[in-house]
Amino acid sequence: MEGVDHLAHERNKSEFDVDAMKIVWAGSPHAFDVSDRISKLVASDPGFRKDNRSTLSRKELFKNTLRKAAYAWKTIVDLRLSEEEAAKLRFYVDEPAFTDLHWGMFIPAIKGQGTEEQQQKWLPLAYKMQIIGCYAQTELGHGSNVQGLETTATFDPQTDEFIIHSPTLTSSKWWPGGLGKVATHAIAYARLIVGGREHGVNGFIVQLRSLEDHSPLLGITVGDIGMKFGNGAYNTMDNGVLRFDHVRIPRNQMLMRVSQVTCEGKYKQSDVPRQLVYGTMVYVRQTIVADASCALSRAVCIATRYSAVRRQFGSQNGGPETQVIDYKTQQSRLFPLLASAYAFRFIGEWLKWLYADVTQRLQANDFSTLPEAHACTAGLKSLTTTATADGIEECRKLCGGHGYLCSSGLPELFAVYVPACTYEGDNTVLLLQVARFLMKTVSQLGSSKKPVGTIAYMTRVEHLMQCRCGVQRGFAELSVDLVEAAVAHCQLIVVSKFIEKLQQEIPGKGVKQQLEVLCNIYALFLLHKHQGDFLSTGCITPKHAALANDELRSLYSQVRPNAIALVDAFNYTDHYLGSILGCYDGNVYPKLYEAAWKDPLNESVVPDGYHQYIRPLLKQEIRTARL
Numbered sequence: 001m002e003g004v005d006h007l008a009h010e011r012n013k014s015e016f017d018v019d020a021m022k023i024v025w026a027g028s029p030h031a032f033d034v035s036d037r038i039s040k041l042v043a044s045d046p047g048f049r050k051d052n053r054s055t056l057s058r059k060e061l062f063k064n065t066l067r068k069a070a071y072a073w074k075t076i077v078d079l080r081l082s083e084e085e086a087a088k089l090r091f092y093v094d095e096p097a098f099t100d101l102h103w104g105m106f107i108p109a110i111k112g113q114g115t116e117e118q119q120q121k122w123l124p125l126a127y128k129m130q131i132i133g134c135y136a137q138t139e140l141g142h143g144s145n146v147q148g149l150e151t152t153a154t155f156d157p158q159t160d161e162f163i164i165h166s167p168t169l170t171s172s173k174w175w176p177g178g179l180g181k182v183a184t185h186a187i188a189y190a191r192l193i194v195g196g197r198e199h200g201v202n203g204f205i206v207q208l209r210s211l212e213d214h215s216p217l218l219g220i221t222v223g224d225i226g227m228k229f230g231n232g233a234y235n236t237m238d239n240g241v242l243r244f245d246h247v248r249i250p251r252n253q254m255l256m257r258v259s260q261v262t263c264e265g266k267y268k269q270s271d272v273p274r275q276l277v278y279g280t281m282v283y284v285r286q287t288i289v290a291d292a293s294c295a296l297s298r299a300v301c302i303a304t305r306y307s308a309v310r311r312q313f314g315s316q317n318g319g320p321e322t323q324v325i326d327y328k329t330q331q332s333r334l335f336p337l338l339a340s341a342y343a344f345r346f347i348g349e350w351l352k353w354l355y356a357d358v359t360q361r362l363q364a365n366d367f368s369t370l371p372e373a374h375a376c377t378a379g380l381k382s383l384t385t386t387a388t389a390d391g392i393e394e395c396r397k398l399c400g401g402h403g404y405l406c407s408s409g410l411p412e413l414f415a416v417y418v419p420a421c422t423y424e425g426d427n428t429v430l431l432l433q434v435a436r437f438l439m440k441t442v443s444q445l446g447s448s449k450k451p452v453g454t455i456a457y458m459t460r461v462e463h464l465m466q467c468r469c470g471v472q473r474g475f476a477e478l479s480v481d482l483v484e485a486a487v488a489h490c491q492l493i494v495v496s497k498f499i500e501k502l503q504q505e506i507p508g509k510g511v512k513q514q515l516e517v518l519c520n521i522y523a524l525f526l527l528h529k530h531q532g533d534f535l536s537t538g539c540i541t542p543k544h545a546a547l548a549n550d551e552l553r554s555l556y557s558q559v560r561p562n563a564i565a566l567v568d569a570f571n572y573t574d575h576y577l578g579s580i581l582g583c584y585d586g587n588v589y590p591k592l593y594e595a596a597w598k599d600p601l602n603e604s605v606v607p608d609g610y611h612q613y614i615r616p617l618l619k620q621e622i623r624t625a626r627l
């Protein structure tokens with residue numbers, strides 16, 4: 001029945017203060033207030049409706065996304081929302097769109113790689129959305145290998161301009177979000193050529209379309225790259241293709257914080273690491289870790305609520321069947337994902353601090369923590385997105401057949417989320433970067449340069465020094481093992497930061513106790529998952545392994561009465577969840593049944609095509625021997 005909370009009995013079992021946990025999840029009382037207010041604003045505004053996406057054609061879907069993006073901007077301006085509130089509004093609108101790349105990459109690239117003068121010129125235009133930008137780095141032929149990009153930027157001292165050109169088919173820019181149909185400008189990454197000499201890949205601001213009639217400018221060929229994985233999903237984004245035919249831009253449109261070209265055609269490299277050109281990717285990778293906790297928590301919220309609603313088998317003397325959340329197998333699949341959602345939330349908070357710290361140090365030309373920041377953002381982006389993509393799929397399976405319905409919210413969540421394992425750096429390529437960082441640390445053991453921060457523990461691996469010669473077999477040869485070591489390194493960071501979080505003051509009855517249970521589940525689940533490595537290296541004995549498994553089972557029993565309250569703490573509206581299985585009141589079956597009849601296919605009792613194809617089949621004379 002509408003208005004009845006079918007999960008009330010579950011909520012009454014909670015052993016902790018859910019409102020206090022909501023503050024912990026949000027990060028602070030202020031952050032909770034902003035999130036709560038903006039999520040309800042979006043949920044209550046029919047202009048942000050999203051339950052019809054899977055029934056729209058690509059063109060209808062895209063036009064609807066443009067409408068929503070414009071409506072969101074009008075809402076932001078009319079309500080004079082702060083930058084924080086505006087970002088939350090875009091988050092709860094919950095639809096990949098060109099604005100993600102305008103705000104999430106184009107603006108950060110100018111802030112991170114532009115000079116003061118360039119920031120003063122371009123940022124006001126971008127903040128007012130008087131220009132719309134994209135981040136055009138990847139090409140048809142190269143994505144991972146940035147130094148392999150082929151687009152050229154040749155300096156012409158006669159005109160004090162750069163000539164941007166796509167010399168080959170594979171140099172076509174390919175994938176940039178917002179590029180296909182909307183962006184008026186791009187940060188285009190190209191090989192800098194001055195006086196016939198190459199100076200590596202740099203970023204250039206290039207106008208793509210007229211601000212009058214949106215037509216591509218002279219020398220610009222631009223379009224969308226076509227449908228992507230899944231219906232709806234990421235097809236709200238116009239990932240584009242772009243070719244330059246000797247496009248001329250003023251010299252002052254090369255982002256010149258890292259490297260400069262003077263009007264005389266002299267190339268100068270600032271006394272900063274050239275990798276600062278990659279700074280925007282580092283910034284986005286750290287935001288993607290926070291995104292992972294959001295996406296995983298959504299899926300876990302849906303699967304947990306539905307697992308408490310769903311009953312299957314186990315009826316005693318005609319009594320109710322067993323809630324599937326009470327099956328140990330369901331708990332062993334679901335509760336580690338619940339623990340991971342909280343673990344990723346806290347590692348995202350720490351990574352945000354690490355990024356802010358390294359950014360502050362860079363402003364003082366202190367590059368000492370840049371390698372660690374690169375390794376942490378790369379490794380944790382890889383770890384959390386892989387676990388989240390796999391976790392969303394596991395949550396779909398935890399919901400049985402109904403998890404495969406679009407109305408469960410899980411297929412679309414999966415389809416939108418999985419490219420996170422690829423964009424902003426292929427996850428394996430990024431783990432290889434972490435492995436390179438770890439091997440460089442090993443090579444420095446014994447020297448005066450002591451490992452600190454997230455690699456401080458490596459001082460305890462002195463024995464690696466003796467086998468240093470072993471790694472001469474070559475990084476590539478050992479890369480599979482090194483990638484596994486990189487994953488283990490990142491998982492250690494996640495567990496360590498979860499433990500550090502628990503050492504903080506955490507208000508609320510029973511809140512810290514619940515987080516301790518989740519932290520232990522996360523850590524012991526990893527130990528169980530990698531038991532072979534721990535046993536084969538002698539880190540644990542078989543008895544330890546058995547004790548860990550017993551403790552894991554006990555921890556699942558401790559979480560069970562609190563599971564619904566722990567997902568309620570995410571404070572997601574039904575609108576944001578977009579899931580009948582995960583609705584707050586647990587009134588699933590009537591909503592599933594009602595939703596079915598809204599499908600366009602049920603607009604007519606007899607389907608289109610019956611008279612043309614089915615009736616002749618049914619009425620055909622059987623001229624062949626009976627089958």
Ligand SMILES: CCCCCCCC/C=C\CCCCCCCCC/C=C/C(=O)SCCNC(=O)CCNC(=O)[C@H](O)C(C)(C)COP(=O)(O)OP(=O)(O)OC[C@H]1O[C@@H](n2cnc3c(N)ncnc32)[C@H](O)[C@@H]1OP(=O)(O)O
Pocket residue numbers: 094095096097100101104135137138143144145146147177233275276278279281282284291294295370371374412413416417422423424425426429433436437440
């Ligand atoms: C309906 C349901 C909705 C569900 C919603 C779910 C949630 C999702 C929310 C909304 C959906 C929409 C989201 C929209 C936002 C998405 C944004 C993403 C869009 C995508 C953008 C992109 O993909 S941009 C392109 C990204 N490309 C890459 O990442 C390329 C990866 N490659 C590289 O980074 C480099 O090529 C690589 C590092 C691999 C190698 O570089 P190279 O120059 O060759 O350097 P190398 O020789 O390996 O190393 C030399 C030296 O440099 C050091 N180093 C390398 N990189 C860095 C760095 N970044 N910072 C610092 N130092 C670096 C390296 O360690 C070496 O050091 P030493 O060993 O020499 O000391």
Ligand SMILES: Cc1cc2nc3c(=O)[nH]c(=O)nc-3n(C[C@H](O)[C@H](O)[C@H](O)COP(=O)(O)OP(=O)(O)OC[C@H]3O[C@@H](n4cnc5c(N)ncnc54)[C@H](O)[C@@H]3O)c2cc1C
Pocket residue numbers: 101135136137138141142143144145174175176177234239419422423424425426427428429432
């Ligand atoms: C939805 C989406 C949105 C995107 N948005 C943007 C955007 O806005 N702007 C932009 O510039 N780009 C964007 N991209 C492109 C994205 O950044 C690249 O696709 C990504 O960096 C992966 O590069 P690649 O495609 O070249 O993969 P590849 O490197 O070709 O990967 C193919 C396989 O090769 C393996 N591999 C590659 N190199 C090595 C190595 N050295 N050792 C071992 N294995 C290796 C990889 O692990 C992978 O298994 C987007 C991509 C997607 C899917």
